[in-house]
Amino acid sequence: MALLTLSDVRVRYGSVEALHGIDLTVDEGEIVTILGANGAGKSTTLLSISGLVRPASGEILFDGKPLLRLPSHEVVGLGIAQAPEGRRVFGAMSVLENLRLGAFSIRDKERSERTLEWIFDLFPRLQERKGQLAGTLSGGEQQMLAIGRALMAEPRLLLLDEPSLGLAPLLVRSIFDTVRAINQRGVTVLLVEQNARAALKLATRGYVLEVGRVVREDTAANLLADAAVREAYLGG
Amino acid sequence: MEQFFQQLLNGLAVGGIYALVALGYTMVYGVLKLINFAHGDLFTIGAYLGLTLLASWNLAGVLPPAVAVLAVFVMVGLLVALIGVLLERAAYRPLRGANRLSAVVSALGASIFFENAIMLIYGARVYVYPDFLRPDFTVDLFGVSVPGVRLLILGASVALMLALSAFIQRTRMGAAIRATAIDPGAARLMGINVDRVIALVFLIGPGLGGMAGLMVGIYYGQIDFTMGWSYGLKAFTAAILGGIGNIPGAMLGGLLLGVTEALAAGYVAMAWKDAVAFLVLILILIIRPTGILGERTADKL
Secondary structure (H helix, E strand, O other): OEEEEEEEEEEEEOOEEEEEEEEEEEEOOOEEEEEEOOOOOHHHHHHHHHOOOOOOEEEEEEOOEEOOOOOHHHHHHHOEEEEOOOOOOOOOOEHHHHHHHHOOOOOOHHHHHHHHHHHHHHOHHHHHOOOOEHHHOOHHHHHHHHHHHHHOOOOOEEEEEOOOOOOOHHHHHHHHHHHHHHHHOOOEEEEEEOOHHHHHHHOOEEEEEEOOEEEEEEEHHHHHHOHHHHHHHOOO | OHHHHHHHHHHHHHHHHHHHHHHHHHHHHHHHOOOOOOHHHHHHHHHHHHHHHHHOOOHHHHOOHHHHHHHHHHHHHHHHHHHHHHHHHHHHHHHOOOOHHHHHHHHHHHHHHHHHHHHHHHOOOOEEOOHHHOOOOEEEEOOEEEEHHHHHHHHHHHHHHHHHHHHHHHOHHHHHHHHHHHOHHHHHHOOOOHHHHHHHHHHHHHHHHHHHHHHHHHHHOEEOOOHHHHHHHHHHHHHHHHOOOOHHHHHHHHHHHHHHHHHHHHHOOHHHHHHHHHHHHHHHHHHOOOOOOOOOOOOOO
16 A cells, blocks of 8 residues: 555645645655656645645545645655755754754664664764854755654654755765665655656656656656656756 | 933833743744744733732731732732733644634634723723832942842742742753743653643743733833723833743843843823834834844754
């Protein structure tokens, strides 16, 4: 059974429809990527899953439970965490405080400490800077923090929105390697990316969004080989 | 020198009261980006509830005055906190999705409602606090004889501010309040129930404001139903002075404004007290609109 299912999800911003009925599934253990240009509705899709944007109609099921009417803090409690677009770390708070806030829904303090150790293993940089204010970190470090903070919620499904945005190529590779390592620990990943090549190399399957619609869905290998996708998203 | 010291302590005592009220403005602004114009009236309600509890309940007759005052402090804090939460539920939460101007109008309406409700219930006359409640001992400080009530008021407000700081800085819910003030959307992604955080802020702010109202009653001995307007405006000035949305800023702004006012009253003329306070507001808005501590930390994109 699919871990996450979106069926005919429609989102309106005022009178403009941003998503015209999205269908999408993610199976347990997968890395699925959503590709598309700016304004295709990728972030809106992730925000709908987290409950920060309210779809006008459609259905979102996580592990069989409907999410559509759930307040966003309860979505986190069910096991869905998001590292949002633009990272949105709490700049005036320390790295460690940011990470602890990620575990806001976790009652078991001892388990949280173990998760924290794991995150410091994944991103040793965060451990070095744990006392520093998040707003003073570099872009790459803020991205690590955003991912680490999401992992503190011990999610079954991790939503990543443009983790490579604005990062140097070397850093992008290191972040994507870490995403693979996270996935190998049993966390399912739904990844929104503009860097289509890197995303497809990492993912098992991919969806292509165009102006609020899914126009392609296939295995990552097929999408990488596809002429039309290469033309539109991989720079020929 | 003695006059300076007396005015300084007086300014700190009044400033502590301003700071407690300013905290309510600044915390609500922090999480909702809304000026709660009804906050000054919650402060007035605190002063009146304190009087009612002390007088009609005859607590002071049953308990030793010090214990009675302490008990009334706690009760006033809790009752005004409850009114604050109800205010948020009734006047602000239904407008959460609406534009900010609607919430401002609702805040003004709530303020008018409270002020008139107090006038209807208590009448428009000035009320006098029972003066046996006012501690009348003096303390010898560096050779200057200081009224004990001044030190108690200052001590109480400092204690409340320290308790609030510890709560905000060291607890899980305190961190949730700070996170919500920085980015409510991201806070929700952390699993924080933002509605509950807002309710908590409307519990703490009015609670402190209500206790400040009671302090004014005890310190000055008299209250009236319009006091929320003048104190509210002063406290609002203090919040701007320190940097609106900034909790240490509200504390610092309150104390600074109190001292400035007291020194102006002592060295210029009593009549210039309010003029100086608002001159401070105008100057800060011209020179440093973000307030003393109101610098936003740079968020890199």
